[in-house]
Amino acid sequence: MKSLAPTDENGFTLIELLIVISIIVILMGLLFPAFKGVQDQAKRTQAKNDLTQIVTAVNAFYTEYGKYPTAATTDATATYGPGGSTTENSGLFTELRATTSALNTRQIVFISPPDAKDQNSPRSGIKSSTGGYYDPWGTEYAVALDANYDNQVTNPYGNNNGAGADPIRQGAIAWSYGKDAKLGNNGDGKFTGSDDVVSWQ
Numbered sequence: 001m002k003s004l005a006p007t008d009e010n011g012f013t014l015i016e017l018l019i020v021i022s023i024i025v026i027l028m029g030l031l032f033p034a035f036k037g038v039q040d041q042a043k044r045t046q047a048k049n050d051l052t053q054i055v056t057a058v059n060a061f062y063t064e065y066g067k068y069p070t071a072a073t074t075d076a077t078a079t080y081g082p083g084g085s086t087t088e089n090s091g092l093f094t095e096l097r098a099t100t101s102a103l104n105t106r107q108i109v110f111i112s113p114p115d116a117k118d119q120n121s122p123r124s125g126i127k128s129s130t131g132g133y134y135d136p137w138g139t140e141y142a143v144a145l146d147a148n149y150d151n152q153v154t155n156p157y158g159n160n161n162g163a164g165a166d167p168i169r170q171g172a173i174a175w176s177y178g179k180d181a182k183l184g185n186n187g188d189g190k191f192t193g194s195d196d197v198v199s200w201q
Contacts, residue, residue, distance in 0.1 A: 040179065043136035044197055046124065050113070050135065051174040051199035054143060057096045057111035058172040061104070068171065069095040069103050072147040075154060081132075081142035083156065083183060089140050090131035099131065135176040135197075146171040156183065162192030163201065174199040 012020075061069045069092060072078035072085075080089040094100045098107045113133055116122030122134040132140045144153045153173055155166035161184075178195030180186055185194045 040195075044178075044195075047135050047176045047178075047197040048199075050124075050133075050141065051176065051197060053111055053113075054096075054133070054141060054174045055170075055172050055199045058143070058145065060110050061096060061108075062171060064106070064108060064110075065103070067103075068145045068147060070145050070147055071103065072145070075144060075147050078145040078147035079142070080144075081140045082177060082181075084142055084144070088130060088132050089143055090127075090133075092143055092145075093126065093133045094131045097126075097131070135178075137176075137179050137181060139177050139181045141174055141176055143172065143174045157189060157191040161190040162194075163198055168200055170200060 058068060068078070070078040077085045080086045080092045086092075093111070093113075095102065095104045096110045097112065098104050098109045101107055104110075114125045115128055116125035116134055119128055121138060122132075123138045124134065124136045126133055134140055142156070144156070146153050151171060152167035152169050153171070155163055155168050156175060157163040157166075159166035175196060175198040177183060178197060180195055184190040184196065191198070
């Protein structure tokens with residue numbers, strides 16, 4: 001015959017469950033900023049790698065053809081992407097990717113970035129409809145070439161604003177505006193303390 005006496009059952013009370021849930025929420029709140037920081041650093045690293053590949057591709061083009069992949073005759077008109085005389089970088093990358101033969105007559109592929117996963121809001125890749133190359137935050141990379149062949153290009157951040165001297169003694173430079181999509185700290189044009197990424201440092 002079964003006993004009708006109450007038994008001692010193990011279980012969680014409502015208060016204990018609420019305490020555990022509260023601890024989990026607090027821990028998630030502490031970990032989320034750290035996760036965002038790691039994610040931002042990963043994007044900066046990817047942008048730096050992309051910029052290095054862009055400059056390497058331009059220099060390889062120069063080695064192959066004895067000229068830079070531009071028809072411009074001044075450095076000011078050979079600046080592609082945001083803030084440049086050519087506001088899109090697509091013309092440069094169609095040459096480097098050999099999707100046109102205007103300057104790249106031998107159709108050599110110097111760079112082969114992937115297509116952006118979301119073509120409507122491209123990040124980290126090529127926008128197929130235009131051929132522009134976008135950074136991880138969704139802004140086109142900027143590239144400046146030494147079109148007058150004096151082995152220097154203008155520093156987009158000016159002289160001694162954290163990105164070195166002006167001019168920069170290189171034939172090609174590239175940079176990304178970073179997360180805020182503006183040159184420098186929210187558009188102040190200074191590299192120091194900004195989230196921008198550059199190829200020459």
